[in-house]
Amino acid sequence: MSGxxxxxxxxxxxxxxxxxxxxxxxLLMEVADLHAVPEGAYNIRSNSQMAGRASTAxxxxxxxxxxxxxxxxxxxxxxxxxxxxxxxMTQSGLKEVVYNDFYIGEGADVVIVAGCGxxxxxTQDSEHDGIHRFYVGKNAHIRYVEKHYGSGSGAxxxxxxxxxxxxxxxxxSVEMExxxxxxxxxxxxxxxxxxxxxxxxxxxxRLMTHGEQRAISTYTVSLNGEGSSxxxxxxxxxxxxxxxxxxxxxxxxxxxxxxxxxxxxxMDHGRILAVPGLEANDLDAALVHEAAIGxxxxxxxxxxxxxxxxxxxxxxxxxxxxxx
Amino acid sequence: MLELKHLSFTAADDDKKDIIRDxxxxxxxxxxxxxxxxxxxGKSTLAKLIAGIKTPTxxxxxxxxxxxxxxxxxxxxxxxxxxxxxxxxxxxxxxxLDLLRIAAGxxxxxxxxxxxxxxxxxxxxxxIGREVNASLSGGELKRxxxxxxLARGTSLSIFDEPEAGIDLWSFQNLIEVFKKMRxxxxxxxxxxxxxxxxxxxxxDEIVVIRxxxxxxxxxxxxxxxxxxxxxxxxxxxxxxxPGKTEGGAQ
Numbered sequence: 001m002s003g004x005x006x007x008x009x010x011x012x013x014x015x016x017x018x019x020x021x022x023x024x025x026x027l028l029m030e031v032a033d034l035h036a037v038p039e040g041a042y043n044i045r046s047n048s049q050m051a052g053r054a055s056t057a058x059x060x061x062x063x064x065x066x067x068x069x070x071x072x073x074x075x076x077x078x079x080x081x082x083x084x085x086x087x088x089m090t091q092s093g094l095k096e097v098v099y100n101d102f103y104i105g106e107g108a109d110v111v112i113v114a115g116c117g118x119x120x121x122x123t124q125d126s127e128h129d130g131i132h133r134f135y136v137g138k139n140a141h142i143r144y145v146e147k148h149y150g151s152g153s154g155a156x157x158x159x160x161x162x163x164x165x166x167x168x169x170x171x172x173s174v175e176m177e178x179x180x181x182x183x184x185x186x187x188x189x190x191x192x193x194x195x196x197x198x199x200x201x202x203x204x205x206r207l208m209t210h211g212e213q214r215a216i217s218t219y220t221v222s223l224n225g226e227g228s229s230x231x232x233x234x235x236x237x238x239x240x241x242x243x244x245x246x247x248x249x250x251x252x253x254x255x256x257x258x259x260x261x262x263x264x265x266x267m268d269h270g271r272i273l274a275v276p277g278l279e280a281n282d283l284d285a286a287l288v289h290e291a292a293i294g295x296x297x298x299x300x301x302x303x304x305x306x307x308x309x310x311x312x313x314x315x316x317x318x319x320x321x322x323x324x
Numbered sequence: 325m326l327e328l329k330h331l332s333f334t335a336a337d338d339d340k341k342d343i344i345r346d347x348x349x350x351x352x353x354x355x356x357x358x359x360x361x362x363x364x365x366g367k368s369t370l371a372k373l374i375a376g377i378k379t380p381t382x383x384x385x386x387x388x389x390x391x392x393x394x395x396x397x398x399x400x401x402x403x404x405x406x407x408x409x410x411x412x413x414x415x416x417x418x419x420x421l422d423l424l425r426i427a428a429g430x431x432x433x434x435x436x437x438x439x440x441x442x443x444x445x446x447x448x449x450x451x452i453g454r455e456v457n458a459s460l461s462g463g464e465l466k467r468x469x470x471x472x473x474l475a476r477g478t479s480l481s482i483f484d485e486p487e488a489g490i491d492l493w494s495f496q497n498l499i500e501v502f503k504k505m506r507x508x509x510x511x512x513x514x515x516x517x518x519x520x521x522x523x524x525x526x527x528d529e530i531v532v533i534r535x536x537x538x539x540x541x542x543x544x545x546x547x548x549x550x551x552x553x554x555x556x557x558x559x560x561x562x563x564x565x566p567g568k569t570e571g572g573a574q
Contacts, residue, residue: 235416263416302377303413305397306406307427307472317426321417 020046023151024088027117030149032086042084043070045098047091059083059110069099069131076105076137084113087130092122092156097129106137106169115147118158118184127159134164136199139171146176150183157185164191168199170225178205180215181323189217197225197254205234206323209242209270219248223256223285232260237319238270249277252285262291265322267315326351326374326480326513331383333369343369345536346383351480356506356514358527360551366536367517368410371484374515375407376400387480406478410485410517412469415456420468423456427475440471443504445497462489470501481505483516487523495520502526524548 020028024046041059044052048068055061058078062071072083085100102112120126136142150158166174180187193201201221209215221230230250238244250258262274276289296318304314326349333344343366351357359367372378374385376397385393392400401407415423424437438448444467454460456468466489473481486502487495499522505514506526516523524530530547532540540547 297413299409299413300415302397303409304426306375306377306401307423307476308398308401308429309426310398317418317422318415321415321419321422324417 020051021090023090023119027088027090027119027149027151028086030151031088031115031117031147032084032113040082040084041072045085045087047089048094048096056081061085064099064101067099068096069101072100072102074102074104074108074110076107076140078105078108078110080109082111082113086114087116087128089116089118089120089126089128092120092126092154093124095125095127097131099131099133101133102135102142104134104136104140104142104172106140108137108140108142110142112142112144113146114144115149116160116162117149117151118160119152120150120156120158121152121154123155125157125159127157127161129161129163131163132165134166134168134174136166136168136172136174138169140169141173141175143175144177146178148180148184148187150185152183158183159186160184161188162190164189166191166193166201168193168195168201168228170196171198172196173200174202176201176203178203179207181206181208182210184215185211185213187213187215187217189215191217191219191221193219193221193230195221195223195225195228195230195256198227199225200228201230201232203230203232203234205232205236207234207236207244208239208319208323209237209244210239211242212240213242214244215242216245217247218245219260220251221249221258222251222253223258224253226254226256228254228256230256230258230260234262235264235322236262236272237265237267237323238272239267241269241271243271243273245273245275246291247275247277248289249279250287250289251279251281252287253281255282255284256286258285258287260289262293263322264293265319266293266295325353325388326515327384327386328370328374329384329386331370331373331385332381333366333373333378334381343536344373344380347533347536347538349531349538349541351513351515353479353511353513354509355528356502356509356526357516357529357531358524359515359517359531359533360519360524361533361539365534367533368484370533371407371482371515371517374400374480375405375482377407401476401478404479406473406476406481408469408473408481408483408486410488412465414458414460414465418456419452420454420456421452423468423472424475427472429476432475437475440475441468443474444468444471444501445494446471463491463494466490467494467498470498474505479512481512481514483514483518485517485519487518487520495522499523499526521552524551 041056043061058075060073116128118126148160234246246262248260264272272293274291278287301314328349331347335341373380425432441448446467527544
């Protein structure tokens with residue numbers, strides 16, 4: 001086992017084996033709100049190297065041996081614990097595929113903070129493809145936060161292709177918050193989920209693209225058990241000449257309820273394609289899809305201007321609120 | 325002081341209808357002025373021309389002697405014009421506190437923001453963190469709209485039909501809000517577009533706008549008694565006679 005583990009409930013004290021520079025620190029703050037070494041279990045990956053790791057008595061992080069990535073084991077019944085697994089890349093031209101598997105024990109209740117920040121000042125593309133699989137045990141609850149951020153003025157692209165698979169056992173619940181607001185040139189996000197009886201999935205995606213960026217987000221959620229439910233809501237803004245595609249499909253294979261919503265603002269020459277997808281294979285599957293795309297309402301801008309904001313300031317406030 | 329000089333507005337659509345025709349008007353400081361008149365007479369258009377939401381096709385608007393005819397909505401707002409919409413705008417994700425802070429132009433403390441909400445009869449604790457979205461009722465939105473104007477503390481506050489979309493019970497409380505504003509008007513003026521007797525009743529001055537022109541103007545005591553039950557107040561219905569309702573339904 002290459003992971004480190006301690007036997008107490010206290011967070012493992014760890015010395016970084018890499019000293020972070022200012023850019024790396026900034027990326028860590030953007031994607032994981034990390035100002036210092038986090039409490040609880042964590043793994044920090046920097047430029048394809050492990051830059052820090054800590055397991056706790058209840059959460060064990062183990063490196064995979066066949067491919068790049070980790071297995072994260074959360075013991076049944078673990079409560080009020082967190083796992084941070086941020087990734088930062090500051091070398092131009094790096095390309096990596098990382099597989100992280102989470103095994104969440106029965107009745108556990110944990111927060112998992114992932115996220116990737118790329119700063120690319122070079123001319124070569126930098127790419128991180130993180131494949132996350134979640135095996136969520138009976139009646140377990142997880143809150144998963146994933147933030148993506150890109151910066152740097154190089155011509156090389158910042159590319160992030162996250163793959164997320166969620167397998168939920170009976171009575172489990174998963175809340176996912178996916179945020180990508182700035183600087184990522186190209187994203188193809190694929191999310192798949194399978195839910196057993198009574199399981200609940202809530203996804204809140206917030207996305208803003210600008211320049212010539214492209215973002216594609218695809219969801220396939222299968223509601224396989226009686227009483228399972230999914231609520232997937234995407235709010236996005238496409239500015240400049242950027243392009244987004246939101247493709248959310250819910251399949252109801254049992255008495256269940258599902259809702260997807262895509263609410264988008266287009267600005268400048270931005271383009272958005274929303275593809276509603278509902279498949280009911282059970283008479284008692286209740287599925288709803290909502291999609292709305294449009295520019296910022298003129299009366300919203302007018303109202304804020306009567307409060308003393310300029311047109312640009314008004315737009316900024318409206319977008320900030322919308323993506324909150 | 326606000327001064328309108330020969331103000332005109334012609335609709336840009338195919339009809340080219342003259343909505344406001346050569347209106348000259350003075351709203352002095354420390355006055356509570358109610359603009360009333362039949363629907364479609366041009367009252368709301370006049371309010372929007374003053375706030376800069378619509379651009380006049382003729383005439384001048386002066387605020388404290390400065391010509392603001394060609395100034396933007398933002399510039400006028402910064403010069404001290406506040407405007408409460410007849411139909412308040414909803415925003416996804418913007419909270420009541422955000423809106424009050426934008427209105428105040430500073431990082432208003434939660435306590436101060438709550439003061440404004442309390443003034444319009446809202447239990448501040450329940451609303452301060454709410455989104456200004458479709459989850460709020462028409463009456464709640466209207467009160468928040470008025471609170472944003474209070475938070476601005478402008479020298480000229482314009483309210484476009486504050487009674488519209490509010491139930492009778494809520495309106496009762498709003499009258500108190502306006503009475504209170506009138507009580508502390510020193511150094512500012514208030515212009516309210518309204519049909520409500522109770523609002524007309526607390527006016528210093530009443531202006532009747534009809535068919536795009538000032539049909540009557542004077543103190544409350546001069547104008548108000550003539551208004552009640554007259555054509556100026558109820559418009560064309562009376563002229564058409566009983567049974568001749570709009571749309572021809574008999």
